[in-house]
Amino acid sequence: xxxxxxxxxxxxxxxxxxxxxxxxxxxxxxxxxxxxxxxxxxxxxxxxxxxxxxxxxxxxxxxxxxxxxxxxxxxxxxxxxxxxxxxxxxxxxxxxxxxxxxxxxxxxxx
Amino acid sequence: xxxxxxxxxxxxxxxxxxxxxxxxxxxxxxxxxxxxxxxxxxxxxxxxxxxxxxxxxxxxxxxxxxxxxxxxxxxxxxxxxxxxxxxxxxxxxxxxxxxxxxxxxxxxxxxxxxxxxxxxxxxxxxxxxxxxxxxxxxxxxxxxxxxxxxxxxxxxxxxxxxxxxxxxxxxxxxxxxxxxxxxxxxxxxxxxxxxxxxxxxxxxxxxxxxxxxxxxxxxxxxxxxxxxxxxxxxxxxxxxxxxxxxxxxxxxxxxxxxxxxxxxxxxxxxxxxxxxxxxxxxxxxxxxxxxxxxxxxxxxxxxxxxxxxxxxxxxxxxxxxxxxxxxxxxxxxxxxxxxxxxxxxxxxxxxxxxxxxxxxxxxxxxxxxxxxxxxxxxxxxxxxxxxxxxxxxxxxxxxxxxxxxxxxxxxxxxxxxxxxxxxxxxxxxxxxxxxxxxxxxxxxxxxxxxxxxxxxxxxxxxxxxxxxxxxxxxxxxxxxxxxxxxxxxxxxxxxxxxxxxxxxxxxxxxxxxxxxxxxxxxxxxxxxxxxxxxxxxxxxxxxxxxxxxxxxxxxxxxxxxxxxxxxxxxxxxxxxxxxxxxxxxxxxxxxxxxxxxxxxxxxxxxxxxxxxxxxxxxxxxxxxxxxxxxxxxxxxxxxxxxxxxxxxxxxxxxxxxxxxxxxxxxxxxxxxxxxxxxxxxxxxxxxxxxxxxxxxxxxxxxxxxxxxxxxxxxxxxxxxxxxxxxxxxxxxxxxxxxxxxxxxxxxxxxxxxxxxxxxxxxxxxxxxxxxxxxxxxxxxxxxxxxxxxxxxxxxxxxxxxxxxxxxxxxxxxxxxxxxxxxxxxxxxxxxxxxxxxxxxxxxxxxxxxxxxxxxxxxxxxxxxxxxx
Numbered sequence: 001x002x003x004x005x006x007x008x009x010x011x012x013x014x015x016x017x018x019x020x021x022x023x024x025x026x027x028x029x030x031x032x033x034x035x036x037x038x039x040x041x042x043x044x045x046x047x048x049x050x051x052x053x054x055x056x057x058x059x060x061x062x063x064x065x066x067x068x069x070x071x072x073x074x075x076x077x078x079x080x081x082x083x084x085x086x087x088x089x090x091x092x093x094x095x096x097x098x099x100x101x102x103x104x105x106x107x108x109x110x
Numbered sequence: 111x112x113x114x115x116x117x118x119x120x121x122x123x124x125x126x127x128x129x130x131x132x133x134x135x136x137x138x139x140x141x142x143x144x145x146x147x148x149x150x151x152x153x154x155x156x157x158x159x160x161x162x163x164x165x166x167x168x169x170x171x172x173x174x175x176x177x178x179x180x181x182x183x184x185x186x187x188x189x190x191x192x193x194x195x196x197x198x199x200x201x202x203x204x205x206x207x208x209x210x211x212x213x214x215x216x217x218x219x220x221x222x223x224x225x226x227x228x229x230x231x232x233x234x235x236x237x238x239x240x241x242x243x244x245x246x247x248x249x250x251x252x253x254x255x256x257x258x259x260x261x262x263x264x265x266x267x268x269x270x271x272x273x274x275x276x277x278x279x280x281x282x283x284x285x286x287x288x289x290x291x292x293x294x295x296x297x298x299x300x301x302x303x304x305x306x307x308x309x310x311x312x313x314x315x316x317x318x319x320x321x322x323x324x325x326x327x328x329x330x331x332x333x334x335x336x337x338x339x340x341x342x343x344x345x346x347x348x349x350x351x352x353x354x355x356x357x358x359x360x361x362x363x364x365x366x367x368x369x370x371x372x373x374x375x376x377x378x379x380x381x382x383x384x385x386x387x388x389x390x391x392x393x394x395x396x397x398x399x400x401x402x403x404x405x406x407x408x409x410x411x412x413x414x415x416x417x418x419x420x421x422x423x424x425x426x427x428x429x430x431x432x433x434x435x436x437x438x439x440x441x442x443x444x445x446x447x448x449x450x451x452x453x454x455x456x457x458x459x460x461x462x463x464x465x466x467x468x469x470x471x472x473x474x475x476x477x478x479x480x481x482x483x484x485x486x487x488x489x490x491x492x493x494x495x496x497x498x499x500x501x502x503x504x505x506x507x508x509x510x511x512x513x514x515x516x517x518x519x520x521x522x523x524x525x526x527x528x529x530x531x532x533x534x535x536x537x538x539x540x541x542x543x544x545x546x547x548x549x550x551x552x553x554x555x556x557x558x559x560x561x562x563x564x565x566x567x568x569x570x571x572x573x574x575x576x577x578x579x580x581x582x583x584x585x586x587x588x589x590x591x592x593x594x595x596x597x598x599x600x601x602x603x604x605x606x607x608x609x610x611x612x613x614x615x616x617x618x619x620x621x622x623x624x625x626x627x628x629x630x631x632x633x634x635x636x637x638x639x640x641x642x643x644x645x646x647x648x649x650x651x652x653x654x655x656x657x658x659x660x661x662x663x664x665x666x667x668x669x670x671x672x673x674x675x676x677x678x679x680x681x682x683x684x685x686x687x688x689x690x691x692x693x694x695x696x697x698x699x700x701x702x703x704x705x706x707x708x709x710x711x712x713x714x715x716x717x718x719x720x721x722x723x724x725x726x727x728x729x730x731x732x733x734x735x736x737x738x739x740x741x742x743x744x745x746x747x748x749x750x751x752x753x754x755x756x757x758x759x760x761x762x763x764x765x766x767x768x769x770x771x772x773x774x775x776x777x778x779x780x781x782x783x784x785x786x787x788x789x790x791x792x793x794x795x796x797x798x799x800x801x802x803x804x805x806x807x808x809x810x811x812x813x814x815x816x817x818x819x820x821x822x823x824x825x826x827x828x829x830x831x832x833x834x835x836x837x838x839x840x841x842x843x844x845x846x847x848x849x850x851x852x853x854x855x856x857x858x859x860x861x862x863x864x865x866x867x868x869x870x871x872x873x874x875x876x877x878x879x880x881x882x883x884x885x886x887x888x889x890x891x892x893x894x895x896x897x898x899x900x901x902x903x904x905x906x907x908x909x910x911x912x913x914x915x916x917x918x919x920x921x922x923x924x925x926x927x928x929x930x931x932x933x934x935x936x937x938x939x940x941x942x943x944x945x946x947x948x949x950x951x952x953x954x955x956x957x958x959x960x961x962x963x964x965x966x967x968x969x970x971x972x973x974x975x976x977x978x
Contacts, residue, residue: 028133029140047137048167051130055174059115067129070136072143077133 013045013053015096018081018089021063027076028054054079062088119175130171134164182493186500193501200473201505203869204466208509208553210862211462213516216546218452220521223541231357234296236432238397240406241361243428245389248372250415251288254393254427257413260406261395264291266360267375271344272633272832273329273368277824279832282325282367284343285360286375292320294396295360301326302337302352309371319348320369323356343368344376345638361394361432394432403431451855454601458859458866459549461597463556464590465870470561471587472877481565495566502558510550514538517546524855588906591870592914598863598951599918600925605856606943607926611849611934620842621736621771622671623712626812627838630655630805630823632830641801645790647827648802652704654826655807660815664807665707666790668800670841671771675699675785676800679793680733680754680762683743690743698739698754699785702793702800708734708768710808711838718750718766726791733762734787738770742784754786762788812837849934860947864954867914872958875907879966886966887974896967903966904959911955915948922947 020026020034032050035043057063062085070076081089119126138157145153194201230236240261246254251265266287273282289310292299300323309318319341330336339350348370359365372391373383397406410427474481484494517538538546630651634644648666655664669675679700682690690696701707705721716737725732733754740749753761771785790802809815820835879886886899926938936943 027136029137032137046162047134047164048162048170051134051167052170052174055171059112059119059174061111061115065129070140074136074139075132076136077129 011092012096013049014057015089015092016043016045017050017053017057018062018085018092021079021081022086022089025068025078025080027068027070027078029076031079057085060088061085116175123172123176126175127168127172130168134167137161138164182496183500186497187504189497190501190504194504197473200469201508203469203873204505204554204557205508205512207462207466207866207869208505208550208557209512210516210865211459212509212513212546212549212553213520214455214859214862215452215459215549216513216517216542217520217524218455219545219549220517220538220542221524222452223545224525228541230295230361230432231359232295232297232355233361235396239295239361239432240395240397240403240429241432242393242395242410243430246391246393246415247389248383248391251391251393253415254413258395258409260398260401260409262290262294262398263393263395264288264294265372265391265393266291267372267391268366269375271368273341273343274832275342275829277820279342279830280329281832281834282343283365284368284370285366286370286372287360288372291360291369292354294394297355297358299352300355301334302350304352305369305371310373317346317348317374318351318371319343320352320354321350322354322358322365322367324365325367326353343370343374346374348374395429403429454855454859457597458601458862459553460556461594461863462866463553465594465866465873466554466557467560468587468590468870469873470558471564472873474561474565475877475881477565491566495562498558498562498565502554502562506551506554509554510547513546513550514543517542520858587874588910591867591874591910592917594863594867594870595911595914595951595955596918596921598860598867599915599947600922601856601860601863602947602950603860603918603922603943604926605853605860606947607933607936607938607940608849608852608856610936610940610943612853614935615849618772621713621769624838624842626809627711628807628809628812628816628819628835629838629841630807630819630833630835631803632833635801639801641799644801647830648805650826651805651823654822655805655819658815658819658822660810660818662808662810663706663710664805665704665710666802666805667707668702668790668802669699669785670803671701671711671806671838675701678757680756680786680788683753684755686743698735700793701785701787702790703787704790707806708787710806712808713768713771716767716769718764720766720768721787721789725789729792731760731762731792732765732788734766734768735764736768736770736784736786739784739786740764740767762792806838864951867951868954868958870958871907871910871955872962874910875903875959875962876965878906879903879962882966883969883974886969887971890969890971891975899966899969900963903963907955907959911952915951918951919944919948 016035017031020031020038026034028047028050031054032045032047035045054063054065057079058065062082063079064082065077065079068076068078138161141157141161142153145157150156233239242254242263246265248265251263254261255263264287266285269284269286270281271284272279274280287305289305289307292304297304299320302320304320305318321336326332326336330339336350337352340347341350342348354369375390395406397403401409407429410429413427415427481494485491521538521542634647635641639647652664652666655661677697677699679702680698681692682696682698703721705723705725708715708720715734718734721732721734735743735749735754743749743754744752749764749767752764754764755761768787793800807819816835820833823833823835824830886894886902889902890899922944923939930938
């Protein structure tokens with residue numbers, strides 16, 4: 001099974017990335033690892049969706065990218081949440097929980 | 111914001127690409143480290159395997175910023191531009207061919223649009239306006255207004271009058287209109303007001319005028335306080351009450367300088383509108399709300415018109431949509447000619463498309479390899495199609511630009527031919543520009559569509575072996591080419607026939623010498639001067655002119671020299687009445703002149719004498735006749751000393767015979783003017799009601815003297831209305847217009863067609879030489895001489911030119927019967943025209959063959975054999 005096989009709801013990846021950046025700046029690998037660890041290995045985000053998603057967030061001005069040095073002394077590109085990104089995260093979180101609630105309700109009616 | 115970020119990304123796209131690469135590399139290394147820590151063997155390979163396609167990830171990340179289609183389109187554009195630069199000859203040929211073709215059509219469209227399609231300026235809902243077919247009188251207008259429930263009527267009539275006094279005076283085009291004229295059209299004045307109720311009826315003296323914006327700018331420099339000023343129009347003083355908006359021309363296309371109330375029309379006695387009978391007004395109506403054109407027309411057919419005496423006349427009132435009468439009053443030579451020429455221009459454009467299609471076929475054959483390679487490397491047919499289409503669109507830009515230049519340059523030229531009385535504003539307005547661009551785009555689409563699809567078919571094939579000519583295609587190209595050659599021959603021959611006609615016209619012996627003759631005219635009787643006053647004024651003008659050193663001879667005439675004259679002043683000789691009864695047809699027309707008139711016009715005396723100052727009232731009445739008249743009345747005999755009588759049976763003795771003057775420059779070899787000349791001194795006695803029409807002055811140099819003469823004339827006779835000073839040629843020019851028009855337009859189209867045919871011949875021959883390189887190489891290796899190769903290559907194109915030319919000659923012979931009537935002293939079978947057009951086509955064909963043939967003859971057999 002490819003690492004990307006986990007189906008995410010559309011737009012959820014952006015939300016997850018924003019959320020993981022809310023704790024502080026991180027590089028792409030770190031974001032992927034963080035998501036994997038927090039979700040108990042359920043969410044395995046592949047590079048081919050992670051990096052386009054990061055660029056999409058940059059394009060929208062929600063994250064900022066700059067080069068820095070990683071914990072093991074490698075040159076790494078770090079992403080930071082912008083103020084617009086923070087606002088976006090809040091609204092997306094709200095929408096997502098509404099959506100989940102709605103889906104729960106649908107599933108509860110059997 | 112997003113757009114700006116995209117733009118920033120675009121400018122640093124190379125650095126961004128590096129960043130992405132480094133970032134993914136970092137990701138990979140981290141992955142490796144993690145695997146190593148876990149103690150996985152071959153961590154490097156495993157990491158790579160687990161990570162999947164990094165190139166894809168990079169491309170996807172990049173695609174977030176740069177839309178792939180936009181980038182590819184840009185690539186296509188650059189690639190297309192590079193291809194064109196690499197083949198400048200081809201690009202130039204396509205642009206030139208289609209640009210000229212589209213440009214010519216743009217020019218013709220601008221003319222058609224101007225004459226027929228464009229809605230009238232400043233007219234509200236022109237679709238609800240109708241024109242009354244017949245001219246009517248004022249009582250009829252009143253009757254129609256009273257009876258009609260479906261229409262509101264207004265009326266107008268045209269006249270040229272003099273504006274201002276003395277040297278300031280100028281001729282203006284005046285429209286006399288009813289009070290509701292402007293309101294019915296829905297126009298809004300630029301300044302002041304339109305006419306109001308009461309300014310139409312004769313009860314009030316309606317001395318008010320509205321001027322055009324153009325006149326306002328020219329004469330009063332756009333003075334905003336013009337409203338309220340008084341101006342002289344003809345012999346009346348009028349108060350300007352308003353200025354019309356720019357380009358407002360009422361219901362017709364021809365421009366109007368000044369509007370006056372209809373009661374000011376000089377055909378009326380004391381402005382009494384009911385006095386003039388007969389149709390002196392043109393009427394139009396606006397359909398009222400709730401009625402259609404059909405219902406209005408039905409109702410109109412029941413309207414009763416009034417005769418001047420108050421009796422009703424029953425003819426039905428016929429209505430026409432306004433568009434159909436729009437340029438009836440302007441001197442447009444012929445609507446059908448314009449449309450016909452538009453059609454011819456369209457044919458030229460189609461020829462151009464066929465030609466370019468031929469060139470592109472050649473190109474597509476050249477690119478077989480390139481396209482097939484692309485296809486095999488994985489380019490989808492759609493992608494290749496897009497690239498080919500882009501190449502065409504890139505070409506469309508210079509094509510459209512060139513077409514626009516052609517319109518800008520040739521448009522005003524053509525318009526002065528067709529509608530010289532209309533001031534040319536900007537020919538290339540939005541409409542014309544859009545249509546010209548559309549012509550360019552359509553042309554390139556038509557030319558490219560078949561070659562592109564042919565190219566596209568190659569993608570699915572295997573790599574072709576170069577050098578396999580498809581003969582069927584070259585055959586159809588040759589037919590196409592032959593047709594073009596034929597078309598060129600037709601157009602060139604027609605051009606030749608018209609050029610010959612113009613030549614004949616300008617070489618024509620008019621019987622007088624129009625060079626260096628100025629004509630001074632003033633329509634004084636129309637402005638209220640009596641004939642006696644007019645004649646006295648002209649006598650004084652003649653004296654003042656004769657005092658000028660630049661003037662050789664000067665004389666007066668009561669008629670215009672070409673086609674004028676009075677009928678019935680003199681009768682045919684009495685002993686001829688059995689053969690030539692004294693009906694108007696048989697009576698000579700008579701010019702009443704001053705003695706120096708004949709030398710002033712350059713009419714030579716052949717026998718006897720000219721007039722002398724002694725030929726005055728009281729002396730023996732004398733007449734001078736042209737040869738034709740002498741021959742007609744006294745065939746074979748001596749006309750000198752014979753008599754022409756007036757109605758009092760007074761004998762006018764023939765004392766001189768002059769050369770014949772041409773009356774009209776018409777196609778029937780020129781009708782001869784049989785007018786005879788008598789002196790005014792001897793004729794006025796009976797003809798006091800005749801006023802001098804013109805002063806004719808033979809000068810040393812027409813252009814230099816003109817302004818000086820105007821000043822001298824006004825000094826001699828201050829306070830005169832407008833005096834027109836023009837060269838005698840300007841009187842003759844309108845008669846030669848149709849030939850000049852035919853000559854120039856057909857020369858233009860013929861020239862275009864022959865250039866196109868030349869390009870076509872070149873393209874096809876160059877292609878065929880290229881296709882047959884290896885064949886020629888083999889022939890040469892087997893011992894063929896250079897001359898054999900030349901013959902081989904020439905045979906193909908020679909046949910096309912000869913057969914095409916032959917077809918052209920036959921087609922021309924068939925079509926010349928149509929134009930025969932338009933030619934002047936030129937046979938429709940005129941050998942010179944035919945020969946020269948064929949010569950031109952063959953010469954152009956030969957030049958077009960030159961390069962490919964030279965290339966063929968320089969083929970090196972060794973190189974050619976390796977060509978495959």
